[in-house]
Amino acid sequence: MSPVKFSICIPVLNEEHYIGILLEALSRQTYKNFEVVIADGNSEDKTIEIVKSFKTRLSITVIRTTVRGVSHERNLAAHNSKEEHLLFLDADTKINDDFLEQLVFCLLEHPVDTATCWNKPLSKNLVDKIAFNAYNSLFLSKAVTGTCIYSKRSVFKKIGGFNETMQYGEDNEIINRARKSGYSFTVFKKPIVFFSTRRMEKEGRLKFYARAIFWGGCAYIFGRGPKKARIKYEFGKHI
Numbered sequence: 025m026s027p028v029k030f031s032i033c034i035p036v037l038n039e040e041h042y043i044g045i046l047l048e049a050l051s052r053q054t055y056k057n058f059e060v061v062i063a064d065g066n067s068e069d070k071t072i073e074i075v076k077s078f079k080t081r082l083s084i085t086v087i088r089t090t091v092r093g094v095s096h097e098r099n100l101a102a103h104n105s106k107e108e109h110l111l112f113l114d115a116d117t118k119i120n121d122d123f124l125e126q127l128v129f130c131l132l133e134h135p136v137d138t139a140t141c142w143n144k145p146l147s148k149n150l151v152d153k154i155a156f157n158a159y160n161s162l163f164l165s166k167a168v169t170g171t172c173i174y175s176k177r178s179v180f181k182k183i184g185g186f187n188e189t190m191q192y193g194e195d196n197e198i199i200n201r202a203r204k205s206g207y208s209f210t211v212f213k214k215p216i217v218f219f220s221t222r223r224m225e226k227e228g229r230l231k232f233y234a235r236a237i238f239w240g241g242c243a244y245i246f247g248r249g250p251k252k253a254r255i256k257y258e259f260g261k262h263i
Contacts, residue, residue, distance in 0.1 A: 030058035031105030035097030037065040039115040055124035063097035095186035116220035126215040137207035139174040
């Protein structure tokens with residue numbers, strides 16, 4: 025069997041406080057068969073400078089665009105990547121050094137078209153821990169979050185990638201669309217992705233969770249989410 029080769033696609037916009045942490049973790053991976061593709065929405069901070077500082081340690085391609093939107097950046101990164109196995113990670117996620125090694129083991133043991141991993145919040149707040157335990161349980165009902173999405177390139181292309189008209193719930197919508205098209209999906213309990221709680225701390229937990237439940241549910245059940253004009257997703261503006 026040929027080795028699993030990943031294209032790790034990361035959308036960024038003003039992520040100078042986070043992207044270096046993720047790239048450092050990627051540089052320490054015990055599994056080395058991957059490339060990194062960064063799609064930048066015209067960052068105005070030191071994001072790109074930090075990314076370029078890793079070019080001697082990682083195989084990195086940087087694509088810049090004036091069109092801002094997480095779905096657009098993910099699609100752009102995928103389009104400019106080359107491997108069959110696409111892994112979408114958010115810039116503010118954290119992973120252990122054996123993350124890719126564990127993921128490869130799971131994919132070889134249980135070949136699937138699309139997948140996600142369980143999330144653990146980077147927070148000591150009890151509400152966050154309870155909320156994400158509940159969300160992880162929803163994963164078993166085929167829900168998903170954009171912090172970590174795996175897809176075969178062939179599947180990603182056939183279903184048309186992420187829906188760029190949606191500003192929220194696009195992660196659930198793409199998996200639901202893949203499943204409706206007959207492609208398999210599973211949830212790996214390991215490896216774990218550590219999820220930043222910065223946006224809920226900025227917005228307020230009640231507002232964040234209410235919005236996540238409502239629009240995530242709409243995307244999952246109806247394949248719909250708010251249009252871009254209704255919710256402004258600001259990437260690295262929340263620090």
